[in-house]
Amino acid sequence: MTLSSPLTVLIADDDLVLRAGLASTLQRGSGLTVVETASGAEAVKIAEETGPDAALVGARIPALATSGTIKDLTAVAPVVLLAFPGDGEAVREAVAQGAAASLVYGSFTPPELAEAVRAVARSGAGQDEVDAIIGVRGPAAAAALRADSGLTEREAQVLRLVAGGMSNAMIADHLVVSEKTVKNHINHIYAKLHVRNRTQAIERWRAAETVGV
The missing domain is CATH 1.10.10.10 (Winged helix-like DNA-binding domain superfamily/Winged helix DNA-binding domain)
Structure with missing residues (x-):
């Protein structure tokens, strides 16, 4: 990957509506390529096959905390967990497994999400950097x-x-x-x-x- 090359983002969430919304958000005018899946296990398989630059993972995928999905994904690409208010335990577990950062649905605009993904993928940004991107203004x-x-x-x-x-x-x-x-x-x-x-x-x-x- 070079600074000018397009980024590929893997989105893993079993909620079709949320997943489709995220894909549309990232693809519209951002220059990002999106790969989607509803399963944590499938996400790991796709990541190993395609080598995405970053992965967005829904916090409520069934058995996410015990499946090792986050740990396996981080071996391939940096992971950003997408959570709802009240998903604190899932966020803590994801961070313990190596997730780079977490975001709460509804707290970011489309440009901010795309910018955060680029920062995580290109420069290895962590939670502080992502928070700064989302929360400056x-x-x-x-x-x-x-x-x-x-x-x-x-x-x-x-x-x-x-x-x-x-x-x-x-x-x-x-x-x-x-x-x-x-x-x-x-x-x-x-x-x-x-x-x-x-x-x-x-x-x-x-x-x-x-x-x-």
């Missing part, structure tokens, strides 16, 4: 908008994903909610920010990011 911008406009934590999260380039359908898949729920959140965001459309809402987010840096 987002939390500060969200806090500023919540204080200024009364956005809820979920509304700020949705706005961040909108600003990251996600469609309503992608956000729904990403947060595991209905598209109608996402639309409701966005309408509330418009009302609270006193904006008329997506472009104006994103402008408010970008302004908050700049202030927060």
